[in-house]
Amino acid sequence: MTKIVFMGTPDFSVPILRMLHEEGYDIAAVVTQPDRPVGRKRVLTPPPVKEEALRLGLKVLQPEKLKGSEELKEIINLQPDLIVTAAFGQILPKELLEAPRLGCINVHASLLPKYRGGAPIHQAIMDGEEKTGVTIMYMAEKLDAGDIISQREIPIEKTDHTGILFEKLSLLGRDLLKDTLPSIIAGTNDRIPQDESKATYAHNITREQERIDWSKSAREIYNQVRGLQPWPVAYTTYKGDIVKIWWAQVGGSKTEGRPGxxxxxxxxxxxxxxxxxxxxILELQPAGKKRMSAEDYLRGVGSKLQIGDFFE
Structure with a gap:
């Protein structure tokens, strides 16, 4: 039986881990990020993959950093045939990449070589892409640059936001991996080098990318809002206070108004x-308040909002 070490962290990774378990693969260990403080009260919270692994009765390792760690030695000593990663969140050291006899493969949420990096789903929506997909690839030392094994694409609907697309691509990745693994184990899979000239990057979202630039078109801002929903959420300012914009649509009004x-x-x-x-604007969150509909905002804290006021 093929011995697998699975590495993943967020909700995206959970259906993939569950599929491996349901298909009867020998999962020697699950490697995920350490528990982190969450929310205003900073409650120490395990990552979703840890919760699922414990539910399935699997061994869990949580290295703060893989390189040079005791956990790295333990993973190598397990002598896995294959390492499967899906949104793990750390770079794998060379010695780990070279350890399994079948290699290390990754479930990446884009159609590589487009959108290498940590935020491919956010970036695809923010860029107004009409399609995306999942790539199963061999891992290499360079970020998301390994050979492609298989790909599957889906359309990005006009109303999709990052949360919706995360779920769609997670299930797509689960199904594609399920279909692809037998050929990897048998050694009959494709191995297609990426075209470096077509590589683009989707690095982790910066605070600057979260801020709305009202000089951009309404369509671009709408894509930004849905690309950052439900995290980290686009924002603007009104009278000096931050206002998060949770949901919006491209408006129909003709206007001579200035941006903002x-x-x-x-x-x-x-x-x-x-x-x-x-x-x-349909849903927003004023500073110090909960997320609310525009209707509730206009009845309450935003009741003094007037035509001619500015968001900046």
């Missing part, structure tokens, strides 16, 4: 001028 100017207020939404068109 409130140009329309209705009972359940308001519109802000962009560099081209307007953005209809």
């Amino acid at each position: 100017e409130v140009v329309k207020i209705e009972k359940d939404y308001f519109e802000v001028a962009a560099g081209e068109g307007t953005l209809k």
